[in-house]
Amino acid sequence: MQKCYFIMISIFRLPSLLTVSCGQSVLGLCSLVVTLLLLLVVRQLLKQRRPRGFPPGPTPFPMIGNILSLASEPHVFMKKQSEIYGQIFSLDLGGISTVVLNGYDAIKECLSHQGEVFADRPSLPLFQKMTKMGGLLNSKYGRGWIEHRKLAVNSFRYFGSGQKTFEKKISEECMFFVDAIDKQKGRPLNPKHLVTNAVSNITNLIIFGERFTYDDRDFQHMIEIFSENVELAASGWAFLYNAFPWIEYLPFGKHQKLFQNAAEVYTFLLGITERFAHGRVRQSPRHYIDAYLDEIEQSANDKSTSYTKENLIYSVGELIIAGTETTTNALRWAMLYMALYPSIQERVHKDIDSVLLNGRTPTLDDKQRMPFVDAVLHEVLRFCNIVPLGIFRATSQDALVSGYTIPKGTMVITNLYSVHFDEKYWGDPGIFSPERFLDSNGNFIRREAFLPFSLGRRQCLGEQLARMEMFLFFTTLLQRFHLQFPQGFVPSLTPKLGMTLQPLPYSICAVRRQP
Numbered sequence: 001m002q003k004c005y006f007i008m009i010s011i012f013r014l015p016s017l018l019t020v021s022c023g024q025s026v027l028g029l030c031s032l033v034v035t036l037l038l039l040l041v042v043r044q045l046l047k048q049r050r051p052r053g054f055p056p057g058p059t060p061f062p063m064i065g066n067i068l069s070l071a072s073e074p075h076v077f078m079k080k081q082s083e084i085y086g087q088i089f090s091l092d093l094g095g096i097s098t099v100v101l102n103g104y105d106a107i108k109e110c111l112s113h114q115g116e117v118f119a120d121r122p123s124l125p126l127f128q129k130m131t132k133m134g135g136l137l138n139s140k141y142g143r144g145w146i147e148h149r150k151l152a153v154n155s156f157r158y159f160g161s162g163q164k165t166f167e168k169k170i171s172e173e174c175m176f177f178v179d180a181i182d183k184q185k186g187r188p189l190n191p192k193h194l195v196t197n198a199v200s201n202i203t204n205l206i207i208f209g210e211r212f213t214y215d216d217r218d219f220q221h222m223i224e225i226f227s228e229n230v231e232l233a234a235s236g237w238a239f240l241y242n243a244f245p246w247i248e249y250l251p252f253g254k255h256q257k258l259f260q261n262a263a264e265v266y267t268f269l270l271g272i273t274e275r276f277a278h279g280r281v282r283q284s285p286r287h288y289i290d291a292y293l294d295e296i297e298q299s300a301n302d303k304s305t306s307y308t309k310e311n312l313i314y315s316v317g318e319l320i321i322a323g324t325e326t327t328t329n330a331l332r333w334a335m336l337y338m339a340l341y342p343s344i345q346e347r348v349h350k351d352i353d354s355v356l357l358n359g360r361t362p363t364l365d366d367k368q369r370m371p372f373v374d375a376v377l378h379e380v381l382r383f384c385n386i387v388p389l390g391i392f393r394a395t396s397q398d399a400l401v402s403g404y405t406i407p408k409g410t411m412v413i414t415n416l417y418s419v420h421f422d423e424k425y426w427g428d429p430g431i432f433s434p435e436r437f438l439d440s441n442g443n444f445i446r447r448e449a450f451l452p453f454s455l456g457r458r459q460c461l462g463e464q465l466a467r468m469e470m471f472l473f474f475t476t477l478l479q480r481f482h483l484q485f486p487q488g489f490v491p492s493l494t495p496k497l498g499m500t501l502q503p504l505p506y507s508i509c510a511v512r513r514q515p
């Protein structure tokens with residue numbers, strides 16, 4: 001308090017000090033600017049004070065807090081800090097007091113036992129700018145979120161993973177995918193674009209009722225810049241924008257690219273959403289867009305409805321990117337690890353061949369007869385940490401956890417990476433070992449501290465779909481091909497950082513296996 005009092009006194013005395021050397025009007029302007037700047041500094045320093053009863057954490061720098069510490073591998077940094085300050089500690093992200101949850105016990109305690117308290121999303125300037133806190137994924141916890149989540153879950157059931165016929169559609173997409181791979185005739189390829197197109201088509205079937213061909217340049221471009229935004233949203237510039245939203249007016253900085261991409265994606269989605277609504281028959285939905293338009297019409301007289309054309313576009317975008325970026329990265333990691341560990345790949349081939357006799361295509365029922373394949377896919381999700389820090393949460397009311405007080409509206413980061421590398425639950429977590437998901441008889445076993453899809457009210461709503469896709473794409477691919485790196489190619493295992501962790505671009509040869 002004494003420090004603040006001193007600063008305030010200095011602010012008000014400053015104009016009189018400056019009068020001595022400057023002309024009257026220039027002096028007035030200068031003193032105003034300086035006063036404003038100092039007031040901003042004071043405001044920022046006050047915002048940076050840790051609330052009473054808040055968890056401890058590393059000392060923040062004035063103004064920018066701990067933002068710089070998040071520049072490389074923030075999930076690893078946070079796990080290390082938890083070894084010093086405990087499973088629940090705090091960071092200052094430039095005036096945004098943030099609580100970080102680490103390890104299985106702390107995350108389960110908050111997200112599961114106090115599910116409702118930790119179900120909100122933070123009102124960050126970036127989220128406000130992107131989706132006005134509407135849509136689904138970034139939506140505040142309340143009526144808007146409930147309505148959108150319910151509609152999405154029902155649409156997934158009705159048009160997607162709840163239908164047996166949908167499995168057939170995924171299998172058809174798997175065939176398009178392996179045919180496209182086959183065209184390469186074992187020559188090196190970067191599988192990123194093919195996997196992205198194939199995976200996004202599964203979500204497209206639910207949202208638009210149709211798939212897009214692999215040479216649809218417009219759709220591909222949209223996915224590319226959207227996925228660039230997933231990367232940019234975790235960049236230092238994004239954190240700076242959240243702390244100092246006025247940097248929006250700077251003519252440079254990666255946040256400008258983020259805004260530009262978002263505007264382009266919005267325009268594209270608006271266009272195709274209108275296109276796919278053509279021929280709609282009321283109350284007879286063919287896909288998510290039709291179902292959403294029905295909701296808009298039904299709630300036309302309800303002033304507080306969250307169903308709006310704008311939220312339709314936001315939710316369509318969120319479903320596409322949440323469904324594509326994650327599952328694509330999981331499959332790309334899986335392919336990379338198969339080529340890296342030929343002995344594991346050999347066991348995968350054995351598992352597949354023993355069940356899929358005479359080249360029969362896989363079905364979901366085959367999964368329980370392929371425990372090793374299941375174990376490999378689980379280990380990929382554990383080891384590769386596709387969404388290492390989850391999606392930022394916030395407290396929807398004041399919370400009390402492990403003796404700490406966390407005020408309503410506080411931003412909360414769930415370090416899912418720290419769950420998958422939690423030494424209390426995993427032996428040698430730094431080793432890629434599918435066996436940890438098998439018992440001594442080779443049967444698949446579930447592990448408790450396994451949360452790639454997070455936990456609680458906001459847990460991933462596409463989990464079932466993602467699991468279906470991963471199993472069918474992976475087994476269809478490995479049934480037909482042997483994956484290996486081109487001669488002399490040394491892949492990097494360092495992930496590319498963003499909201500998701502993806503492998504750096506790599507080349508792989510998919511060589512046809514003998515029938």
Ligand code: HEM
Pocket residue numbers: 136137138149203318319320322323324326327330386387390391392393414452453454455457458459460461462463465466
């Ligand atoms: C391997 C694949 C996937 C992984 C690892 C994954 C992981 C996650 C994680 C960690 C969250 C954050 C939950 C939280 O706030 O704590 C999430 C949320 C979400 N995911 Fe997924 N996801 C995957 C696939 C999908 C798919 C296929 C879809 C749909 C097409 C999807 C749609 C969503 C949505 C809409 C949310 C936000 C839920 C809400 O806020 O209520 N995800 N996902």
